[in-house]
Amino acid sequence: MAKTILIVEDEQNIVDILSFNLSREGYQTLEALDGPTGLQLALEQNPDLILLDLMLPGMDGFEVCRRVRESGSSTPILMLTAREEEADKVLGLELGADDYITKPFSVRELLARVKANIRRVSMAANANQEAAPAAKPDGDTLRLGRVSIDRSRATVSKDGQPLDLTQREYDLICFLAAQPGKVFSREALMEHVWNYEGYVGDVRAVDVAVRRLREKIEDDPASPRFIVTKRGMGYFFAG
Template structure:
């Protein structure tokens, strides 16, 4: 029995591009859903729980950045490929920091987009097969990954972002082993091109502020200079 087709949401308001993408993806066997604005996109995500989103940055109402933030705030982890007519590094950095997985700049070739989609879905499937970790103890802080909360003895419950939960789970799966920034970009961000390892450093710093008593002198999430990071666990 064949697997159910993957669900892809196209969030785009340019009719000709929507028609091309919808027709191409349907012919590849994907279930395709279309939203012409951000509010509709969020509704579709909640109704369909898709496997991937193709998201234009320039939308009426909510911007693509806003949609990405909203989806990640609701703890959806499916890959997001952003479409932009502006080949600007700041857009890419911003998108990565709020949860996008990949970028493609207009105009683009259909074959290139299909290759990106297949790569994202493949990485996503690999990640989803990892044994889910529900909680870890980083004495005196208890990290409840199921509810995305770090239970701090002095500061109370600190909420974790979807990316922070994914980051912890990947580090736990490689605990007591060095993990490079490129590894994290590829396996947590599922980003093919290691163009901005600073993204990883920023997230690690924010995560330390939630799971370490002394973030400037970490006990568990340590930096290995010239290598990357390691989560030290007993």
């Protein structure tokens, strides 16, 4: 079945270009030219991915993103923005967007990101379906000091207490914890966790994801003991 992409963008020419190119790649599209309509379609139609502009009439992209996430939806959100201010991009990520792409962008790059995010969700869903429900105790659990990752249930616990992680946060800690002590650059994490092959663009999405993960897993996020920074190199799991 074809995947459905919701395009929330107030410039009709951009909507037309995106819809045409996505359709050529085999995707179905839904379109909204304002924030309220985009939010309604996101909640009612449950698309496989949302392309969300920041500057929208009626309700801006930040508010649409916030409300989609408050509804419990984990649909990947890729923000489209003409803004260069870092604070706006970081705010979008902190509200739950998976990534952003700055206008003007190449259709090829956007399609690559769409495909990567949909593939990531599909891989996670398949992994959950294939997990053996009657696995032996500790058979599929990664224990690293005070942190335990139960891959059969896709859950993470600290001191025996489950943590409320997003899919991206879960993917990130699983990847780092599987190789404790090994340092991964932001570019490497973009490739392995975000599924962006050969990624050489903006990597601030990694820093935001790490910060959000630290807020949930660390005793003191300002002095992390689990997800540690190796200055000038990247991040590693210390356990």
